[in-house]
Amino acid sequence: xxxxxxxxxxxxxxxxxxxxxxxASGFTFSDHYMDWVRQAPGKGLEWVGRIKNKANSYTTIYxxxxxxxxxxxxxxxxxxxxxxxNSLRTEDTAVYxxxxxxxxxxxxxxxxxxxxxQGTLVSVSS
Amino acid sequence: xQLTQSPSFLSASVGDRVTITCRASQGISSYLAWYQQKPGKxxxxxxxxxxxxxxxxxxxxxxxxxxxxxxxxxxxLQPEDFATYYCQQLxxxxxxxxxxxxxxxx
Numbered sequence: 001x002x003x004x005x006x007x008x009x010x011x012x013x014x015x016x017x018x019x020x021x022x023x024a025s026g027f028t029f030s031d032h033y034m035d036w037v038r039q040a041p042g043k044g045l046e047w048v049g050r051i052k053n054k055a056n057s058y059t060t061i062y063x064x065x066x067x068x069x070x071x072x073x074x075x076x077x078x079x080x081x082x083x084x085x086n087s088l089r090t091e092d093t094a095v096y097x098x099x100x101x102x103x104x105x106x107x108x109x110x111x112x113x114x115x116x117x118q119g120t121l122v123s124v125s126s
Numbered sequence: 127x128q129l130t131q132s133p134s135f136l137s138a139s140v141g142d143r144v145t146i147t148c149r150a151s152q153g154i155s156s157y158l159a160w161y162q163q164k165p166g167k168x169x170x171x172x173x174x175x176x177x178x179x180x181x182x183x184x185x186x187x188x189x190x191x192x193x194x195x196x197x198x199x200x201x202x203l204q205p206e207d208f209a210t211y212y213c214q215q216l217x218x219x220x221x222x223x224x225x226x227x228x229x230x231x232x
Contacts, residue, residue, distance in 0.1 A: 112159035116168035
């Protein structure tokens with residue numbers, strides 16, 4: 001069974017830092033791209049960023065809203081995904097989800113997010 | 127690529143046929159996914175590649191469209207279908223989400 005479990009959320013002051021973790025199990029983690037998606041209270045989904053697999057040089061891509069402040073990394077040896085968040089602002093308050101990106105199939109590369117964690121809440125407030 | 131969804135809010139009854147539209151600001155072929163999210167829960171992938179139903183998703187859900195206009199249809203709304211639905215374009219980075227459509231009980 002595929003499982004994704006986020007941790008590391010909490011209350012942080014503006015300008016502070018936080019590191020989220022996502023523990024993956026039940027699938028070959030190293031094969032998959034992995035995403036972070038966030039959802040501010042009462043708002044819609046916002047894609048945060050992606051880290052590709054080793055075959056694609058662990059390339060990272062970020063949303064414009066977090067570029068320069070957030071860093072995604074992974075440790076394939078421990079099946080773990082990370083999101084380092086620096087210089088946090090109040091508008092970064094959200095539930096943060098890690099999600100698995102589907103592998104390419106015989107009909108093409110439709111990289112939807114097929115499994116999601118339960119989310120971890122990050123609150124940025126003084 | 128920007129996505130819009132209509133309607134933003136939909137009030138319907140059990141048994142109704144429901145259609146949600148997602149429009150892309152430029153052509154994305156069939157690179158579109160649909161998700162369902164219930165309050166306090168993570169989103170769930172319903173449909174990939176515009177029309178491919180994920181394993182385990184009831185057949186009352188269907189997706190169609192290509193290019194810039196897509197639809198998610200629920201043929202007969204069930205009590206467990208009351209939720210918010212999001213589309214996501216998979217054509218180019220960043221893989222943006224639509225603003226969501228909330229389906230509520232009439």
